[in-house]
Amino acid sequence: MPLIEMLFNQVVTVWRRERTPDLQGGWPITYEQVGTPRGRVRPASSAEQETAAAQGREITHVAYVLHGTDIVRGDQVDVDGLTLDVLGVREPSRAGYHLEVDCRERQAETANVEAGT
Numbered sequence: 001m002p003l004i005e006m007l008f009n010q011v012v013t014v015w016r017r018e019r020t021p022d023l024q025g026g027w028p029i030t031y032e033q034v035g036t037p038r039g040r041v042r043p044a045s046s047a048e049q050e051t052a053a054a055q056g057r058e059i060t061h062v063a064y065v066l067h068g069t070d071i072v073r074g075d076q077v078d079v080d081g082l083t084l085d086v087l088g089v090r091e092p093s094r095a096g097y098h099l100e101v102d103c104r105e106r107q108a109e110t111a112n113v114e115a116g117t
Contacts (some may be wrong), residue, residue, distance in 0.1 A: 004098050005038070005066060012039035012065055015076040031076055039065040041079045044102075052102065057087055063101040067091060071101060083108070 015031035022028055041063045044052070052059040061084055063077060071077070075086040084103035091099055 004064065008038040008040050008064070008066075010039055010041060010079050011036050012041070012063060013078040014069075014071050015078070016072075017074055017076075034075070035070050037065045037069045037071075039063055039069075039079070041077075041082070041084070041103075048102075052087075057102075058104055059087060059102045060084075060105040061103045063103055065099050065101065067096050067098055069099060071099065076106070077101070077103065 013033060014035045014037070016034045018030050018032050019027040020030065041061050044059045044062050048062065049059060061082075063079070063084065065071060071086060071089055073086055073088055077084045077086060083106040085106050086101055086103055088102040089099055090102075
């Protein structure tokens with residue numbers, strides 16, 4: 001077992017975007033669960049955020065999962081009530097142990113609907 005796996009203290013639920021026809025000409029987007037690997041999520045450092053900003057991206061968190069985990073750019077992950085959009089997946093040092101996943105926090109939307117308006 002890779003030593004990094006001992007640090008994986010969270011369940012990372014991975015969701016993949018699916019587009020299905022609604023038979024009225026539309027293609028609504030839904031998310032289907034593709035896995036629940038163990039992993040770890042931490043806030044991105046200021047240096048990581050600055051590097052991403054220089055590349056025209058915004059990252060807020062970095063997730064770690066084992067190498068071979070089915071996770072790709074465009075997926076969504078949920079960890080302890082935190083929802084993250086996957087912006088990129090990389091394998092550091094090509095060592096075959098783990099993947100680093102750049103993410104951006106997705107803020108929950110709320111609708112304030114008043115009666116009669």
